[in-house]
Amino acid sequence: MAEPTANEGQSLTRNQGAVLSALKGADKPLTAYDILGLPKIRKAGLKAPLTIYRALDKLMDQGLVHRIESLNAFVHCDHGPHDHATGFLICSDCGRTLEVHLDDCEDHLAGRAREQGFAVDAVKVEMTGRCPDCAAAEAARSRTS
Amino acid sequence: MAEPTANEGQSLTRNQGAVLSALKGADKPLTAYDILGLPKIRKAGLKAPLTIYRALDKLMDQGLVHRIESLNAFVHCDHGPHDHATGFLICSDCGRTLEVHLDDCEDHLAGRAREQGFAVDAVKVEMTGRCPDCAAAEAARSRTS
DNA sequence: CGGATAATGTTATTATATAACGTTTAAGGC
DNA sequence: GCCTTAAACGTTATATAATAACATTATCCG
Known part of the structure; x- marks a missing residue:
């Protein structure tokens, strides 16, 4: 059932990779502003909310990230791509x-x-x-x- | 129609009644600020976001209103109180x-x-x-x- | 190369929700 | 009644979440 996560090396941009990595490193959902505040993220050069939101949008398109509506937060999807x-x-x-x-x-x-x-x-x-x-x-x- | 009729023994305050009535009169979910902008609501003397949110909280406690997370909006519950x-x-x-x-x-x-x-x-x-x-x-x- | 398309940067603004604190109102016991 | 008390309310300020608008840069592909 778990197809290899081939998705990852494929088509992520630098920003998308940084955001996904931040979510993977967290043990719970993060808001866009949580992500924005991470040293790793600032160091990577991401410094505006929109930058984070754009990366999140793409990651969600690819099914790598889910949005938790009731928290206004985002989590890395740990089940691999699923339909x-x-x-x-x-x-x-x-x-x-x-x-x-x-x-x-x-x-x-x-x-x-x-x-x-x-x-x-x-x-x-x-x-x-x-x-x-x-x-x-x-x-x-x-x-x- | 304008009257907040006694809904299940629980009495509503003036603000709560006004907000519930607004939601009943709408054909779709309204955000707190949508509600705040309604003439009926302004006329009833409600003029701050917090006033609306407080009323909504109580109405949700009573099961008369539901929050739609993915819209940040609220709807009147038309199914009567349900567990x-x-x-x-x-x-x-x-x-x-x-x-x-x-x-x-x-x-x-x-x-x-x-x-x-x-x-x-x-x-x-x-x-x-x-x-x-x-x-x-x-x-x-x-x-x- | 060169043109199209997607991604990014930057600033400003809009939308949603709560904090803090004082005052008023309403319910219930005596 | 009237006192107590908790809930509700008013007001101002602020925090949090998300998008608009537009210029610039990177990437793909003929």
Whole structure:
């Protein structure tokens, strides 16, 4: 299923490469301005918001980066290129995200849309909650309080 | 029509009523600033963004209004209060939205999350595409071009 | 080469959302 | 009633997110 990530050496410009690298180095989604503030990025010569947004747009076109709507932030896609839409689990404590495959759920959702005459282009699923680590930490807190 | 009728026992404040009424009167999601710009709203004495956002927050708490993340906009919930999460179909042509029930799909999605140790609080689904009207209009255009 | 196309640089501006702090309003106990 | 208190509200300022407009440079390909 995981086709080799041939995408990467292929067609990224310097700016796009720098932004993708920044996202890969982060352990959670970054906003465009988070990225802009990284020393690595400043050193690479990127210094305007638009520069970041343009790189992000291209990276999203190629499926290498996803936008998390409810955070106005961006994450590196760690599943390789996929045609199936994916969903995100967003931890409201630590801000980290987990990517999950939608599988047949995507079809189910799109099917419901079509029942109403709606032509679906894209499906976005975002779930908020507590990640395993933060859920455990919370449980520990409530035991000792 | 202008009256914020008693919605489910919960009483709304003057500001909340005005904002809800504005959303009910719109045929598509409105941003906070869209709402702020409405004559009805200005006449009701609401004149700062924060006033609108505070009202929206309370309305969302009560499940009377939903936020569309990918539009940064808000819609009146026309399904009455529900504990089941709903999804939205968003027309990229006209900007109108359709609300759809997720039903068992919600459980399926939350189940996948739990498999990974994630405790889900909320599920958001947003689908982009063309509504029935705009899909028909597009088909007509392509026939005559 | 030379012309087209995509990417970038730069500045300014628009759009979206919240902070901070003081005042008013409304609900409930006595 | 009237006191207490929490919620809601008003106002100003500011933070955060995204795009507009236009000039310049790099890249592809005949």
